[in-house]
Amino acid sequence: MYANIGDDSTEVILVRERTLLYCRSINIGVNDFIARLLPEYGGDKDAVRQVLFREIDLRPSVAADNLSGDRGVEAGQEVASRVFQQITSTIMLAKGAMKAPKLDARKIVLSGAGAAIPGLRELMMNRVRKTVEIFDPLRNINIDGVDAQTQDTCQ
Numbered sequence: 001m002y003a004n005i006g007d008d009s010t011e012v013i014l015v016r017e018r019t020l021l022y023c024r025s026i027n028i029g030v031n032d033f034i035a036r037l038l039p040e041y042g043g044d045k046d047a048v049r050q051v052l053f054r055e056i057d058l059r060p061s062v063a064a065d066n067l068s069g070d071r072g073v074e075a076g077q078e079v080a081s082r083v084f085q086q087i088t089s090t091i092m093l094a095k096g097a098m099k100a101p102k103l104d105a106r107k108i109v110l111s112g113a114g115a116a117i118p119g120l121r122e123l124m125m126n127r128v129r130k131t132v133e134i135f136d137p138l139r140n141i142n143i144d145g146v147d148a149q150t151q152d153t154c155q
Helices: 030-041 045-054 060-065 071-098 120-128 148-154
Strands: 002-005 010-016 019-026 107-111 131-134
Touching: 010 071, 019 071, 030 045, 030 071, 060 120, 071 120, 107 120, 120 131
Parallel strands: 002 107, 107 131
Antiparallel strands: 002 010, 010 019
């Protein structure tokens, strides 16, 4: 299963042996995280987006280590849970549509802006009990020597 988490939606596809089995668009994305974090951090959406990608870590152990219960982490995990529920329900819908009750996702690959949210992959592995990987199109590309704006964009 591939889940491309964009700003406004998440595109989910199920693939077996390079053949598309099922696809669905889910109306939840990075902007849902930002909207949920706005009351916790205030400011404008761009500032909260920076907090989401640079200061919050959604890994399950981070919330457990923070006994005071960081409201930002809890808020982010709340939205992540909704994303996971929607992705899981997509598998159920695919089972019904394909009349394949044993259909399941062995592995989930995250991409898009939401895949860069710190700790999202680890939280998802913990919640859905499946292998979760990040697809990074820049993984094998050397960005040494590019200007600061390009490096920021790649991040």
